Amino acid sequence: MGNMGTGKTLSQTAIATLLHKVSGVPLFANYGLKDSTLITKMSELWDLDSAILCLDEIWINMDARLWKDNVFLTRFINQTRKKRLLVLYTTQHIRQVELRVRNATDILVLCEKTADGIYLNFIDWQFRFLGRRFLLAEPERFYHLYNTFELVHPITMDKNIPLTSGSRNRYNNRS
Numbered sequence: 001m002g003n004m005g006t007g008k009t010l011s012q013t014a015i016a017t018l019l020h021k022v023s024g025v026p027l028f029a030n031y032g033l034k035d036s037t038l039i040t041k042m043s044e045l046w047d048l049d050s051a052i053l054c055l056d057e058i059w060i061n062m063d064a065r066l067w068k069d070n071v072f073l074t075r076f077i078n079q080t081r082k083k084r085l086l087v088l089y090t091t092q093h094i095r096q097v098e099l100r101v102r103n104a105t106d107i108l109v110l111c112e113k114t115a116d117g118i119y120l121n122f123i124d125w126q127f128r129f130l131g132r133r134f135l136l137a138e139p140e141r142f143y144h145l146y147n148t149f150e151l152v153h154p155i156t157m158d159k160n161i162p163l164t165s166g167s168r169n170r171y172n173n174r175s
Helices: 008-023 042-047 071-078 099-104 139-145 165-171
Strands: 027-029 051-055 085-089 107-114 117-124 129-137
Touching (some): 042 071
Parallel strands (some): 027 051
Antiparallel strands (some): 107 117
């Protein structure tokens, strides 16, 4: 979270890329992140398992004011642990994001851009506890990993995506 131009996407990119390289876990994103698979459809979200998912400008799909047809995304967000997903997302303000997503958020990172670099302030969102503060020095070393001026487009709803619990096995089959 943070104002425009404070390094939210850059910080998300740096953290996700590091975790991806250290763990070998697949990386997915809704923007052009180097070494990731681009997510454009809702069904692609449900197909993820054991992965790192980066959602830039999450409010585009999960806006607190324009929240309709939320059944699919709510089920997805509330089952990310069962699907072994680490979800990182950016937004300018947490209140722009749909309530169920806010309620599922564990750690909130407030980004502050300074002459020294980007400070990442980690906050335990569930208990409103201020945790650690880290400096991401020399942020320009991450510029090659994504295009800061890329417009993020909404993830589209598939025409035949099932929204009932009876269709769960089609999208969550681990056999």
